[in-house]
Amino acid sequence: MESSRQWQQHSGLVLDRVNEFDVIECLSCGYKHVVPIPTQEELEQVYREDYYSHEKPLYLDEHLEDLDWWNLVYDERYDYLESQLPGESRSLLDIGSGPGYFLLRGKARGWNTLGVEPSTRAAAHSRDLGLDVREGFVDEALVKSLGTFDVVYLHEVLEHIPNPASLLSIVTQLLKPGGILCVIVPNDYNPLQKALRTTMNFEPWWLAPPHHINYFDHESLLTLLKNQGFDILSRSSTFPIELFLLMGMNYVGDSSMGRMVHRQRKNMELNLTKIGCAEWKQRTYQAFAQQGIGREVVAYARLASFE
Ligand SMILES: [Zn+2]
Numbered sequence: 493m494e495s496s497r498q499w500q501q502h503s504g505l506v507l508d509r510v511n512e513f514d515v516i517e518c519l520s521c522g523y524k525h526v527v528p529i530p531t532q533e534e535l536e537q538v539y540r541e542d543y544y545s546h547e548k549p550l551y552l553d554e555h556l557e558d559l560d561w562w563n564l565v566y567d568e569r570y571d572y573l574e575s576q577l578p579g580e581s582r583s584l585l586d587i588g589s590g591p592g593y594f595l596l597r598g599k600a601r602g603w604n605t606l607g608v609e610p611s612t613r614a615a616a617h618s619r620d621l622g623l624d625v626r627e628g629f630v631d632e633a634l635v636k637s638l639g640t641f642d643v644v645y646l647h648e649v650l651e652h653i654p655n656p657a658s659l660l661s662i663v664t665q666l667l668k669p670g671g672i673l674c675v676i677v678p679n680d681y682n683p684l685q686k687a688l689r690t691t692m693n694f695e696p697w698w699l700a701p702p703h704h705i706n707y708f709d710h711e712s713l714l715t716l717l718k719n720q721g722f723d724i725l726s727r728s729s730t731f732p733i734e735l736f737l738l739m740g741m742n743y744v745g746d747s748s749m750g751r752m753v754h755r756q757r758k759n760m761e762l763n764l765t766k767i768g769c770a771e772w773k774q775r776t777y778q779a780f781a782q783q784g785i786g787r788e789v790v791a792y793a794r795l796a797s798f799e
Contacts, residue, residue, distance in 0.1 A: 502527055509683070515700040521657075522604040522719070523712035524681060526701045536629065538702070539610040539652075552591050552617060554751075559593065564765060566597040568774070569674060572792065573643055574601075576672060576725065585666055587630050587659075588649040592618030599623065606638065607749045629661060640668045647676045648788075650713075651706045655689040660720040664795060673722060673793045677732075680707035685733035694737070697744040710781060713789050722793035728778045729786020731757050742780050 503518040513526035518593050557560065574582075581724060582603045589607030591614050600604045607625035609615045618625040644663050650656040664672055680698050688694045699707070708716070714724055721798070736743060736753040743749040763772045780786040 498747045502529070503715075508699060510694050510696070510699045511652075514708060515699060515701075522715050524711075525724075526708040527707050529705060530702045532629075532654055533573070534702070535652070535654065539629075540612060546739075552614075555591055555593060557664075558754075558758060561762055563594055563597055564762060566594050566768075567593075568602055569790075570603075570721040572752050573672060573674065573725065574663065576792070577642055577670075581668070581670075583641045583668075584643040584645060585638065585641040586645045586647070587663075588627055588647065588652075589623075589646075590614050592623045592625060593620050594645065594647065595623050595625070596621050608638070608718075630659065632662065635662050635665055638666060640671070641666055642668055642671045644671070645672060645674045646797075647674075648678070650675060650677050651704045651708065654705060656706060656716060657720060660717070660722075660769060663763040664721060667795060670794065672725065673717075675713065675717070675791045675793070676788050677708045677713055677782075679709050679729065679747065679786055680704075682709055682732075682786070684738075685731045686731055688734060688737055692737075694744065700773070708789060710784050710789050713791060717791065717793045721796050723796045724794040725794055727781050728774070730777070730790065731761070731766060732780055732785045732786040733757065 502518045504519045506514045506516055507524060508515040509633075511639070513528070515526055516525055517524050517561065527590065559644060573584075584595075584598055584603050584605050586607045589595055589609045590611075592607060593610075595605040595607050595618065604610060605623065607618055607623060608614075608626060608630050609618065609625055610629050612627060615625050615627040626634070626638075630638075644666050646659075646663070653659055663750065667673065677746060678698065685694075685696070685698055710727065710729075714727065717724060733743075733753065736756075741753055743753050764770060777786065781789070
């Protein structure tokens with residue numbers, strides 16, 4: 493069987509067991525992931541039809557409610573990309589573009605945008621926004637029809653797929669010379685999560701197989717990117733949401749508390765911008781990254797072969 497054959501290539505210390513999956517510190521991959529690894533066919537079914545309906549039924553509504561804040565997050569990313577690219581280099585491919593709002597923001601800023609999204613519902617939503625979005629998965633078959641781009645954006649994609657290295661290899665074909673890859677993944681088994689687990693009896697709440705197959709942190713993501721031929725241009729973190737657990741606001745398994753702490757974090761970031769402290773915030777979040785904390789890793793990279 494495909495899954496058992498794949499499993500043979502992966503071995504390492506078993507860290508956790510959840511929903512019939514083991515999480516291993518894989519020696520050959522260099523990052524943590526579940527075994528057995530779900531097959532591409534199993535995942536395609538999940539993401540085409542089920543993901544936004546069953547797993548994330550409120551995602552589209554909540555994204556809209558949070559849109560002011562998302563646009564702040566997006567603008568920070570576009571500002572950085574624009575600072576690193578010549579003025580005419582404004583083409584972007586968003587792989588796993590979801591409801592399309594990152595693309596929409598880019599389009600409003602003058603970027604030429606294209607999305608690829610497996611969820612029928614999310615792709616249809618994006619087209620309703622007037623965006624160019626292909627429905628499907630990026631693979632070797634699709635790649636030739638897409639062209640090349642100044643930026644490839646992978647927001648919360650690499651943790652979901654069976655073979656991140658092979659997607660990154662495809663990305664190298666999609667980037668123009670000097671183009672930039674922006675990757676965002678959850679920062680899992682991070683120091684705050686591990687400390688909360690050890691000292692305050694939290695179960696490993698960040699584990700979510702089969703949707704999350706891979707569990708990266710700053711170091712293992714950067715190593716993966718370097719192994720695929722990328723140089724790291726810059727990296728940062730998103731807000732260390734675990735700080736709310738230390739404040740006594742236990743959002744684990746409590747979605748209304750989860751929304752509440754998210755709202756507070758959102759307000760803080762919007763207000764920091766409003767009071768003129770956006771740069772201070774960025775430097776602080778880069779310092780979080782240096783400490784290995786922050787809920788997500790945000791990394792910008794360029795192919796090392798580019799001169
Ligand atoms: Zn592995």
